[in-house]
Amino acid sequence: MDFLIGWLAIIPSYTTPLLLASVGLILSERAGVLNLGAEGMMALGAMTAAITVLAGHDPWMGIAAGAAAAVAVSLLFGLAVVVFRADQTLAGLAVVAIGLGVTGTVGRPYVQQTFGGLPKLGDLLALDPANPLGRIIAAQDVISLAAPILALAAWWWLMKTQAGLRLRAAGENPAAADVAGVDIQLTQLAAVLFAGLMCGLAGAYLSVATSHVWVENMVAARGWIAVALVILAKWSPARAVIGAMLFGSADALVPRLQAIGADVPVYLMMMLPYALTLFVLFLTSLSGRGSGEPASLGAVYLRQDKH
């Protein structure tokens, strides 16, 4: 029971970064831009947020700074692929390399310095620690509660508003969208910046809300899991909530099992989320029904020369 409550209490903190990042990526890919840079953008977000807080700013400032750093690098990415039509796969991998390289170099002096992070609800509200529900709620923070709401809002915006319709049209059939008056480049650029914002938030959450420290490689492939989650969720922000919870739960199992001293091979356990990714990807590919992949994902749209 204790084990279960402890596990449930930390699941949201493992789910949140995956969910934030994958919602951002989904919007970008729905607009037609393949976005593989999450790992790098999350690292930038995590490190920038940590440095900002270590410099004496409050955690929210840190999170804002982390998000801004990732937006800046995705502006570069967006210009490269949307305006200059660079290959999206290569540009995405370049963002990963830049993110990991910059954080490794710039962040070195700050490694392992702990700081006071984002307050938990337990610090803000008077909750009864004897009540299991109280214990679970006390372990949450504002962002982990807001993330699923944000994901559902993104789903609603995408599926139910005209602006969302236009963004989806850009990713499905840019020629048709262009004829209908959608500015393809502007739409795609905006979507890429939003993905940067969300990945930056996700990274900042890791350092400021969860770990309260910066260490190199702390993103630990969560960016790649977010990329896989996009596919699992069939490009739906609503389904991403479920997907992120699945992975968050698996990920959260490792420290809980270690905490109770269960005799499990640690490295094998740490493999779990990745093995799960492969397994679920395999299952989705079997399910056959349309993957939901935007029809023009990754394609370069060149407007016909008209005059």
Next chain:
Amino acid sequence: MHVLPAGTPPALDLRGICKAFDGKPALDDAHFSLAWGEVHALVGENGAGKSTLMNVATGVYAADHGSQIVDGSELSPRSPQEATDAGIGMVHQHFRLVDRFSVAENVLLTLGGRVRSLRAAADLIAAKAREVGLDVDPFRQVSTLSIAERQRVEILKVLLLGARIIILDEPTAVLTEEESSALLVFTRRLADADHAVVLITHKLKEVAAHTDRITVMRHGKTVLAGAPMAEVSEAEVGRLIVGEAVVAAARPQSRPGEERLVVRGLGFDGQKRGGAVELTLRAGEVLGLAGVGGNGQEQLVACLAGTLAASAGSFTLSGVDVTRATPSRRRDLGLRVIPASRFATGLVRQMSIAENLAMTNVRTGHFGGRWFLDRRRMKAAALAAIERFDIRGAGPNRRTELLSGGNAQKVLLARELDDGLKVLIAHSPSRGLDVKASEFVRDAIRAAVEAGAACLLISEDLQEVMGLSHRVAVMNGGVIAGNRPIADVTPEWIGALLTGHA
């Protein structure tokens, strides 16, 4: 066409329109006048400039010269938006629909700020569909619709944008006979309801009964301007469409040799019911197969080359039945192919000239043994080909995608016109090439046939067919609609078969 009061300005009047692409004129002093309340047929060969002229009228392209008058006032739309605002709408040959969206979502996308919600868009569609008598379900996903249904969605989109001048670019090309006649009846109704309709088409017979006037274009010029349908004969229109290209230059067949390719009752998808292809091709002759694109040419070439299984019939190469033979077996028997799209089934873009040239002969051991490639030999062969076929500006190691169209085509020729050639299938071999490169390609084919090869030339370019062939056949609806020696070919005959009811 109902009678309009005298002095009513035409719905659309295009005068002296010129438009060149990269210096190549596509329209050269073209005229077109459309009256309110009429259905006007616009016909002409492929590449005559019909789509370009209508794209000028709808602001997709800007004309280099000429003027445009819409309902009595001068207006040259500078964007499709401006044309829409002036009440001109066009349904393009390639639909612009998002497959994954519902009909209503597509309409909402097009109408943008003009409607507030998906529900409002669906209501508009339903109301308009009822008004004009088109059957469309606003909530169906486009990917589940038939071609005819998608076309109706496109027409509704144009109408909902407020168009009263409606241009349909080859709408019947993709429809069955019943669907076509339903569409034609619909356009009539639309015209009677004070719209004006332009119908671009090849199928003259089909539209004759449903259109009021006809304009014929050839090589970017208007050669028949708005003649009443009742006053022109089919033969006359056929002759105007094909023009001077069809002057029978008697070409004595040097040596009518043995039968090289015999096709008997060949069947494949896209043929009219019960249709089949019959052909005999002899050594030392070119059989030119004319026809409007999309009438089964692609499938015929694929069947002969061995990339598409025939559904019926058989054919032989030099007497050997190869209907089910592998492509390499056919190659061994001397079949060579120049496909319509060079890089789709001809050359490998990312590979070098030398590799592309060697590709078909690696299997024979000509370029090394079982395991290794003899690079030196490949290079020597490539250098020889570059020399012989005058492939410009490139060494053997240059990737073929970096070559100009003409030079890439020469690489393909160099590979296919080799010593083993017995039967050449050439599909639009000079499409997209400049004049000089086209001449080179034709001379190479002529020389190969002089030397005893047989050639099946499939082309939409009548001039090419007339300039190379000893015999001419016309393909329409997936079958051979007629077959004559070049000396007996008349413009009327070709025109009638090209535009005939498939």
